[in-house]
Amino acid sequence: KAGVTQTPRYLIKTRGQQVTLSCSPISGHRSVSWYQQTPGQGLQFLFEYFSETQRNKGNFPGRFSGRQFSNSRSEMNVSTLELGDSALYLCASSVDGGPPPGNTIYFGEGSWLTVV
Amino acid sequence: AQSVTQLGSHVSVSEGALVLLRCNYSSSVPPYLFWYVQYPNQGLQLLLKYTSAATLVKGINGFEAEFKKSETSFHLTKPSAHMSDAAEYFCAVSARGDTGRRALTFGSGTRLQVQP
Numbered sequence: 001k002a003g004v005t006q007t008p009r010y011l012i013k014t015r016g017q018q019v020t021l022s023c024s025p026i027s028g029h030r031s032v033s034w035y036q037q038t039p040g041q042g043l044q045f046l047f048e049y050f051s052e053t054q055r056n057k058g059n060f061p062g063r064f065s066g067r068q069f070s071n072s073r074s075e076m077n078v079s080t081l082e083l084g085d086s087a088l089y090l091c092a093s094s095v096d097g098g099p100p101p102g103n104t105i106y107f108g109e110g111s112w113l114t115v116v
Numbered sequence: 117a118q119s120v121t122q123l124g125s126h127v128s129v130s131e132g133a134l135v136l137l138r139c140n141y142s143s144s145v146p147p148y149l150f151w152y153v154q155y156p157n158q159g160l161q162l163l164l165k166y167t168s169a170a171t172l173v174k175g176i177n178g179f180e181a182e183f184k185k186s187e188t189s190f191h192l193t194k195p196s197a198h199m200s201d202a203a204e205y206f207c208a209v210s211a212r213g214d215t216g217r218r219a220l221t222f223g224s225g226t227r228l229q230v231q232p
Contacts, residue, residue, distance in 0.1 A: 043225075098218070106162065
């Protein structure tokens with residue numbers, strides 16, 4: 001069974017540009033969440049999507065957005081990139097985002113974004 | 117709000133020695149707790165999870181953790197460290213946000229070094 005797949009793995013963008021990251025969840029998983037990891041702030045929750053609807057959101061500015069498609073694949077977008085957006089962006093999936101143990105969250109390898 | 121605190125940002129042990137990584141939680145309700153491991157340039161891999169079924173939880177790679185309500189702790193241990201255990205370890209709690217939906221809240225991480 002394939003795990004959570006994220007693309008691209010590495011990318012470099014310039015300040016002011018926008019970026020789109022893609023995530024394919026584990027087959028059968030309908031909940032997709034995104035997390036940002038930085039040395040200064042650690043791991044922080046961005047948002048969660050289920051059935052193409054955002055149903056949970058962390059404390060990030062509106063420049064961070066996402067969407068989910070009918071096949072549960074998800075994309076996140078960051079507009080007007082800032083230097084501080086340089087981070088590892090991790091996608092995670094679970095069956096339906098409900099409580100454990102039935103909904104263990106599994107993570108992908110992440111997308112490394114560098115903003116210059 | 118539910119949270120976790122990891123004591124010690126860096127831990128160094130000799131190969132074959134006991135590994136002890138500390139995690140304390142703050143929660144007014146029974147928590148769902150997790151340990152994840154992150155190897156260099158990789159995503160997060162689930163080591164083990166506590167979901168109230170048993171206080172001693174066994175995970176992968178010989179790791180285990182004991183849930184102690186009286187101490188609000190969920191420390192991670194391994195009897196004998198191996199060089200391949202060198203990584204960063206994150207304790208996390210599945211917490212409900214303002215929307216009532218769950219997301220993982222992570223500790224700041226502990227980097228484990230294993231000396232030959």
